[in-house]
Amino acid sequence: MNKDVIVVENLTKHYGSLKAVDGISFKVKAGEIFGILGPNGAGKTTTVRMMTGVISPTSGSVTILGKDIREHALKIKEQISVLPETANVYVDLTGQQNMDLFGKLYGLNNDEITCRSRELLKELDLYEHRHRKARFYSKGMKQRLSLCVALIPDAKVLFLDEPNSGLDAESSKQIKNVISQLASEGRTILLTTHNMIDAQELCTKVAVVNQGRIAAIDSPINLRRTFQERQYVIVEFSESVSVEQIMTLPDVNEVRNLGTRLQCFTSQPGKVLMGLVEIAKEQDIQLVSANTESATLEDVFLRLVNSKHN
Amino acid sequence: MEIKSLQKVIAIAIKDMRVYYLKGPTIIFGLLFPFFFFLSFIIGREMSPTVLLPGLTAMVVFFSATAIGPVIFPTETRAHTLERLVSMPIPLWAILLGDVLASTVFALISSIIPIILALLFIPVTSSGLILTFIGVLIGSICFSYMGQLMSSPPVDQTSTIMMISTLIKFPLVFISGIFVVITAMPEAVRFIALLSPLTYLADLFHASFGGVSLFDPVLDILALSIWTVGFVTLSLLAHRRTIERRL
Missing domain, CATH: 3.40.50.300 (P-loop containing nucleotide triphosphate hydrolases)
Structure with missing residues (x-):
């Protein structure tokens, strides 16, 4: 040792x-x-x-x-x-x-x-x-x-x-x-x-x-x-989908608008991805791209620093 | 002192010689200033070399030895090199000693010119010459530590320290028998003169150049030694107290 x-x-x-x-x-x-x-x-x-x-x-x-x-x-x-x-x-x-x-x-x-x-x-x-x-x-x-x-x-x-x-x-x-x-x-x-x-x-x-x-x-x-809930899915649809609509999906903690893309924070990226596919089907639009990412150290850092400030 | 510590002290001194000998404030306050100061005093007066040259030599030693000390610490604070030195395996006293060594060598080199002038114009005896060398050496060390002490306020602007040092150095020059022999001064001023370390150096040079001196040369050397010990102690204590605030 x-x-x-x-x-x-x-x-x-x-x-x-x-x-x-x-x-x-x-x-x-x-x-x-x-x-x-x-x-x-x-x-x-x-x-x-x-x-x-x-x-x-x-x-x-x-x-x-x-x-x-x-x-x-x-x-x-x-x-x-x-x-x-x-x-x-x-x-x-x-x-x-x-x-x-x-x-x-x-x-x-x-x-x-x-x-x-x-x-x-x-x-x-x-x-x-x-x-x-x-x-x-x-x-x-x-x-x-x-x-x-x-x-x-x-x-x-x-x-x-x-x-x-x-x-x-x-x-x-x-x-x-x-x-x-x-x-x-x-x-x-x-x-x-x-x-x-x-x-x-x-x-x-x-x-x-x-x-x-x-x-x-x-x-x-x-x-x-430790910060599982800071995993996220970045998704892009062929037509605009509102942040409120994405927030209706279970397990989505937060949604950020990144121009034409949406960043959906979740501890269950797989489930959220399936929900996003369902939204695309319901609205008859295309899901152009979808990527899942785990939290970066930067996310962890910002989270820790902000929680201390608050 | 261990050999490794001595090597470190010499390394600091060599660094100072390379970096600070040619800096503007060093040249101006260490070389040009005493020369023009002295020139302005002697022009138009008829004074014998026996009266003039002891004062000139003492002034050159004084100004050149106190020229580098006030430059090093503010510059190293501003350039962020001091933190690097402090993080090295070298104690503070050795850093201070290295700086003083560089300052002393600068004063020794600067004093060559007035000593040559003295040898040319005054029939200096061999014992007088030995006393001169002792005086130059001990005066250089004493005033190098004095200059270093003056640089202890934790500022990073050389001009601030130069202002402080000028405020101290100027009055000392006028009360220490540089331009007027102490024996010719009024009694009250003569008493104040005894509180100045420069008085004893000027007096020693008056004795060694065959002029009129107030004290026995041994007493002058003893007084300078006591002042040196005082400046060494005060410099170490002052810098130890302020060094963290420089970083």
Whole structure:
């Protein structure tokens, strides 16, 4: 059985009267990609900052690799890699100089830095640009360099705070590939994101965070299953059918008008589909298309966040 | 200090040298400012090099050592590079020491010109030369920490810190025997001068360049050492207190 690499217990951070993080608890097992998913201002970054020893918690504890972060911050920092959300590389230094600086700060020797830099810069398509100042890199290149810097110590535990934020599709794909590869090599990764697709594609477990609290925590597939009623059928008829008429079908919870199509939320998509066929027959119109979909993580997320707000 | 910690301190210092030595505020406040300030004072006056050069040297050390400290923290806060440093396995004192090392080297390099001028115009003895080097070194360290202390308010605008540092630095220049020898100052001002660390550096240079000094050089060095310990402690405490608010 995999042991717990990260244990967070009742973690709280107050800024005056504001509770940025309010009693968060979870565990991350070795080899997991654990996602913290939440809207902007949910407390994701504050949580990561406390977990990585950048800021002190108001109360609660974080244990990484069996050591408490408050008592052994430096020892833990030597064994983890951090990609902070807003943190940047030094734009007045070249890509290679950034790698050298952070390699030294991680305590690597020159040979290790040279070897790791070459490997990482090549993997993220920056090797040819390593002698250019980072000021002249595109945003995607800077973010890839930032990831290279974070990965230089070859740590077994990684904290990646919004690694894909604001990136173009190509850079985002490259970074996701690297994260998947790191996970397949047995590293434990804690990833924060507000991107549902990233969380769904990458994470083995997800904590949905809102207003500083965990709203739900499970694997993406289980979270989606929990919300059976958020399955839906998207249907298109040859002529218009009113939302009220669809709502008369049993098991339809909600209907949304999507232009020429209708989205019917239900926990029984098969039954609803048959009902839709009956409507088409009764009105002598054609059922042009009908697709059933299970709830996406985005549906789950929006549902959780809205229910908390309400 | 462990060798690995020392390597990390040097890595921070090299980063600072590459990034901050050529920044506008560093050049303006560290090099151009003391030069023009001094020029405006000496033009039209007949003063001997023995009176002028100790003041010039002290002023160059003072301004150049306090030029980089106020630039680093606001810039790194604004550029979000500070959070990255804080997430590294390096303690805050080592980050501060690395910054001070870069600042000290900048002051040492800047002070070469007034020292060469002194050697050209004043018959400095070998013991005077040793005292000068000690003074430049300890003054550079002392004022580097002072500059760093001034950058502790958690703001991300260099101009804000520069304003604070100018408010502190200007009065010090006028009361510390840079332009007027302390012995020639009125008694009340002389008392205030004793509260300025720059007084002891200027006085040390007056002694080492063969001029009239108020204190024994050993006392000047001791006073500068005490001020240095004070600035090191205050800088660490102040930055430890404000660093979270910068992130």
